[in-house]
Amino acid sequence: MRLTHLVLYNIGPFRGRHIIDLSHTNNSTGFAFFAENGRGKTTVYNAMRWCLFGEVRERAKTIAGKRIEGSLRPMVGDEGKILMNDQAYHSDSPQEMSVVLFAEGSNGTIQVSRTVSSSSKFARMDSEMNLQLDVTIGSEPLRTGSEGQEAIESFFPRELERFFFIDGEALEEYTEMMQSSSIDGLQTEVNAVLGIPALVKGKDDLTTIRQTVKSKIEKSSKALKQSSTARDEIFSVKRELKSKLELVDKKQTDLKTVSDKLDTTIEQMKTHEELAPLIEELKTLDIQIDMKQSNLAETANDKVSESKYAWQVLLWIRGEKLHSQYLEEQKKMNDRERAIQSTEEDIERLIKSITDVTGICDKCHQPLPDIELYRDSLKKELERLNSVLVRLQSEDTYSTKDLTIKLGDLEKLKPQKDTKERILKSQSKWKKVVNDLETLEERKRNLNSKITDEAKANVAELGELKGRLEATQVKREQDLKAARNDAQMAEMELKRLSRLTGNASEDKESLEINRIVGKLQLAIKDTISSYQEKARVEVEKRSSEVFKKLINAPDVYTGIKVDKNFKTKIRNSKGGFERSPSSGMVSMMTISIIDALRQVSGIDAPVFLDTPGRSLDEKHKKELLEYFWQSEGHQFLIFAHSGEYGIEETVKDFKGKLAKAWTLTLPSDHKSCYLPNCESDDVLHDVYAKKNTCQACQHEWDLTSKETMILEVKT
């Protein structure tokens, strides 16, 4: 795969759109970006990583023998070093950043476009950004999002990223990894190159599958056990069910018998249908007669109770007259007694008057005339009164006491005012009830004469029988229902047990899978071991070849030793190992190993080497480019500080191998006109306006601008 174009938009110091044309016509594989610090070398390197994998991490670190991944670089935000161009982040709306990469591969043109734009007016964090990934490979349809990412990783696996994006500043870390006894050496890398992570994952997946299968087997074995118990139980449940079904049959027969009898009885009753109203009437009459009889007893008792005083009513017919006579007598007697008393008082007063007469007037105190005549008249009156008194006293009559007793005795016989009416009323009530009862009994007799005793007995018997049969029918229906329920329960139990026995066949399939998976696990384990060994040999061989080419001193160094733990050492020509190699030598060894791993991986992709010459001396730097910028090889892009590689020397030294080169500069870096067709040195420098103006082409450039320019170097 060869990169043809790279389009940067608002990323790092690159404001706006910058197109880097990597296409070329010859077979050169070398590409170089030269820049001072802070001009965006690493940004271009990172832009490609971001475009392919959607993330850029800080440099990884090795702590206590473990590789710790660097933290993610944010795309936007007010903290940390963001990927988006500062001015675009602060000023644009929407804020947008994108990288588009074009390449030619075995399947045709590859185009990868990754864009982020703010979803809110002013995004302050990555979560407020919308990401759009579009991938086109040859004539295949456009793939976006996760499908697009999958497509990228099909030609550029993420786990191999570090063999293609090589950070020169991190070479020491690689070296440490290869030589230290405290870390895993290159094992992780070798595994990644060989796709062993996939195998290991496959192995893990198989372990999970095997666990699932084992659990299925256990389940089936448990079911088998349950089935065995169920088989034992099923016999007795079947027997039970049989007897319960027999009982259901019997109950059904019983019910049918009673239902048949009931039908027959109802049929028989229909033959007496004409008697039914008469019988009904008789029943009604019986009820009425019963009620009347109870009424009769009540009225008869009332009558007896009231009759207790009938004699008083009769006696008083004559007794009342006598009672009145005695009352009259009592009145007369009282009058006589009052007359006697009054006469006696008059006599007493008269005697006193006769005695008290003195013949002198009380008022005038003069002697009264005719006093004797007056005395005689008083005496005559006294005689008359005495004779009246004698006559009164001599009258033959009852004494007061006798009369009171007599009246008392008579009054004991006196009836109460309404006694007679009450008695007659009770009599009449009783009589009415007697008459009613007689009428009812007459009607009953008449009805009875119309129904024969036999028919009556028949109807009564049938009615009674019907009632009994109906009750029996209800009971038998309930019995049948209960028996059916019992049988149903037994059936359900039988089904349950049958299911247990039916489901409990030995899980042969699972057993087979378990066996195969077990074998696969072993095979994978063996494969991994075998691959690792083969890879070790292959990496050792390839890295030795690269190393020898790089250092170009076959008499002193014969290659690289990669031991079983993937620790590396430099072999010397004496058959031993270089005990204290120079740092440049070690860097070359590291680069050799990395390239060997890349070769073994078989991935056809460009290699990006950031700050390639950092720890190399001039000789090794040259040898490095000599080796990597071979014709017909992979594209090899270096991002070099001008202190590492001089632009002019490099262009000159590697003419024919260097396909294209660029400088990354700020406008203030240029004292002469930088336009490709001008390059005039006649520049007017305006200190106050902080700008330069080319006197030849009048091009002006702002000396305060922080926007990096990408200028192609003539090769």
Place this chain on the structure above:
Amino acid sequence: MNEEIKKGSVGISERSHQLLVSLVKQDGIFTYDQPFESIVEAFRFAFALGYSKNNKNDKTGTHVTVAPRQFVVTEYLELLREELHSSKKSLGGLISEYAEGGCELIFVAQTEHTPVLHLLE
């Protein structure tokens, strides 16, 4: 007025007694014209009826005595005092004659299907 009154005993003819017995209510029988609780009540009614209609009858043949403890003749002395004076009969005897007379009237009423209590009218 304090003349001696002979109490005497009360009794009625056997026929009248049977009549009075037939007028006493029997247990469980309610359709018969039997308005009295006891023979004494029936006797008292017969006496009162005879007295009210002033119908006396001297009993003939065997007679049945009415229980003296339950029928106190002196309770009716004031009604009969004058007649006792004039007739020189005993109190019980006079009452018995009236009772017998009352029974006669009841017989007649029964013959005419007149209820006993209608004799009050």
